Amino acid sequence: MMLYFKEIICLLTLLAISTVPVPCMSGIPVMTLTRDPTYSELLPTHTRYQITSLQNISLMDSVFGCLLRYPSCVGILHNANIRLSFLLMCYLNERSVGRTRKVPGWIFLSDLNVCLKGWVPFSGHCYLHVKNETDWKDAKDICNRSDAYLLQTETHEEALWVTEAFLRPVNVVECTTWDSCSSWIGANDFSQEGLYSWNHGSDQFNATFWYPDQPNNYAGDQDCAALTRSAQLNDKECSFKYEFVCERDLFI
Numbered sequence: 001m002m003l004y005f006k007e008i009i010c011l012l013t014l015l016a017i018s019t020v021p022v023p024c025m026s027g028i029p030v031m032t033l034t035r036d037p038t039y040s041e042l043l044p045t046h047t048r049y050q051i052t053s054l055q056n057i058s059l060m061d062s063v064f065g066c067l068l069r070y071p072s073c074v075g076i077l078h079n080a081n082i083r084l085s086f087l088l089m090c091y092l093n094e095r096s097v098g099r100t101r102k103v104p105g106w107i108f109l110s111d112l113n114v115c116l117k118g119w120v121p122f123s124g125h126c127y128l129h130v131k132n133e134t135d136w137k138d139a140k141d142i143c144n145r146s147d148a149y150l151l152q153t154e155t156h157e158e159a160l161w162v163t164e165a166f167l168r169p170v171n172v173v174e175c176t177t178w179d180s181c182s183s184w185i186g187a188n189d190f191s192q193e194g195l196y197s198w199n200h201g202s203d204q205f206n207a208t209f210w211y212p213d214q215p216n217n218y219a220g221d222q223d224c225a226a227l228t229r230s231a232q233l234n235d236k237e238c239s240f241k242y243e244f245v246c247e248r249d250l251f252i
């Protein structure tokens, strides 16, 4: 009971919307929810990143739900006028908000310290976009040196989010072909041609969202996988230079 009481005190402190991180007792995630004035009255364009919507709910109960019931929750969009909350698995950003759908009464609270500085949280993991173009092995090594691993897009939902959050949009001047401006991911078919596996951890490679007619092992020399800007996968020469994304567990 005392444990529960302490958690409530901690969360009440968070609700003061302090910009100073508030230490919580060990055993629950240390999170500081801070209002983000940039997106205070805007609604997300995409609904697929919403964990759930909560009707007839207070801001305080929304915070409880985000912190204690949904490990992938990193942001809350709340409208006190209509007592409606959306729990979000990612931050709002320039590409994910609808600037023409301005509706009064919304506030957005983002969690600012579940990831290291510069890393972006999404659904239980932290991501770092490295814009330096490098070959697959160097990309993997750079991620490993940061206690992370090269992007592991197990689901299409994750691939869509990474694409929207980091990769340059289709048709920008410097990205003239369907596979240019892709990002390396941590998968290869080194051990058996055509049989892809993740180079980190023990998860099975179940990704099915290959670009049409890929992997094609073009010229017999494509053994590393990349994420295209259409959020699909392609096999590519490992010596090719792409930008990349590192992934790691939440910093909690």
Ligand SMILES: [Ca+2]
Pocket: 189, 193, 194, 217, 221, 222, 223, 224, 235
């Ligand atoms: Ca191959």
Ligand SMILES: [Ca+2]
Pocket: 214, 215, 216, 217, 218, 222, 234, 235, 236
């Ligand atoms: Ca290919």
